Amino acid sequence: MAMLIDPARWPAHGTVFSHLVSDRSLEELHAFAAAAGVSPRAFDGDHYDVPVERYDDLVARGAEEVSGTELVRRLVASGLRIPAAQRSGKLDKVLIQRFNRLLPGHSPLEREPVVADLLGRWSQPHRHYHDRSHLLAVLKAIDLLLRHGEECGRWTRSVKLAAWFHDAVYIAAPERAPGQDEEDSAVLAETTLSELGLPEAEIEQTSRLVRMTAHHQPRDPADRAGAVLSDADLEILSRPRGDYGRYLSAIREEFAHVPDPDFAAGRAAVVQSLLDSRPLYRTRTGARFWEKAARRNLSAELHPTSRHWTP
Template sequence: MPHESAPRWHSCLALLGGDHHVGHDAWADLETRYTEPHRRYHDLAHATAVAHDAEQLAADLPFHERAVVVLAAWAHDVVYDAVPSEDEQRSAEWLRRWLTRAGIADAHIDRAEALVLATATHEALEDDFAAAALLDADLAILGAPPAAYAAYVDNVRQEYARYPDDAWATGRAAVLESLLARPALYLTESARSRWETAARRNLQAELTRCRSVRGDHR
């Protein structure tokens, strides 16, 4: 039985003139990939949450631009082997392949692909509101209540279970320090007002724990 969010995928595809039957095949493939057994956080629930938040943040964009953002949101982690940059590249290729089969216009395909690729660096041009909406939605979990944030960290840790605790703590600390060094974690005003304060609190608390694992008590 298709996931409850499947109709929104199909409606976005239809808004862009996509073939209905190809859209169903694409969604089936997407569901299969997001339910792979090695996924703990980067699953269909995550993709759907990102799609929902991105659509809300992009509410002021024209309908066809919002549709592209939503499709990119669902596809942004469709390939996930915990290999940074490579996963995003392959996810972008997956989306391009299916949108091409569905008969979507090249301009929309190019845009959707670029949005997925932007999730590798989490950087967007100052006037690229669509990318900002997607990137902020992808980081919404950082501003979750402490218990939900802890569950997120635990699930991501399981996805990187091949690394020993000290290596994980070192790598994770570097990510956290990089995030905390940003003037703002979120690119849109709406996301900043909703999540910035809680996100910084969560990140700082996790960084303290990572440093403790490494014996660094700064």
């Protein structure tokens, strides 16, 4: 076990707080916190905020005392650290700026209700993975692909708008037909972008791309816009161990209503389908940067007793 705690120096609610983290896994962190009686509400993405009166008890239970600098250094090295820009306080500002840049010819009065509705959808409490952090990650992955020479022709804005809408409707209930969330998201895109007065061809392209994310299989090898969006959405599969483990935990939380055996069977089918995709990434950049790591992560998840890491 590698539990770390820094000095209680962070003021709030009339006291001061320490940060409790694990530099190995979130599962270990949650188990330690639960055993120590730390409220789940104290969890903030990659750490628990614990008041000074709990400090000595947590140290006695095995938490290692380290400086704040050392705690952050080891958390970053583990891959579990959530960058400041991805924390909820800054996410909205960053995302709003990105959305506004997509519609420079529209007034704030036109843009603000749309982005507010979208951010509200991406912030729904049942979302643990398909949230604003995922949205930002997809947008950043699109930017990376474009910087490395991938092209979408005249559909670059459609690809980015499709990223905004691709999980705008996310219910993931067992009674929902496969692909229904993507279909409803595409219809939302069509309605919203039509009201904004975007060209019909651009609306059709955006909604087509949203529907494509139901299977991540661009029908046409020449569909470069589809390849860019699909690869950006699947970039998470290539992340380092800590990020991939956090992704798996978040996905399980979103399907907490599904019994363990059913979830395991369904997840295994999804993972096998991804492994069967040849190639998994459709752009040259995605294949070069992400394919090998993604296949390693997926294989390790499907065969946890192998020599691959265990999430």
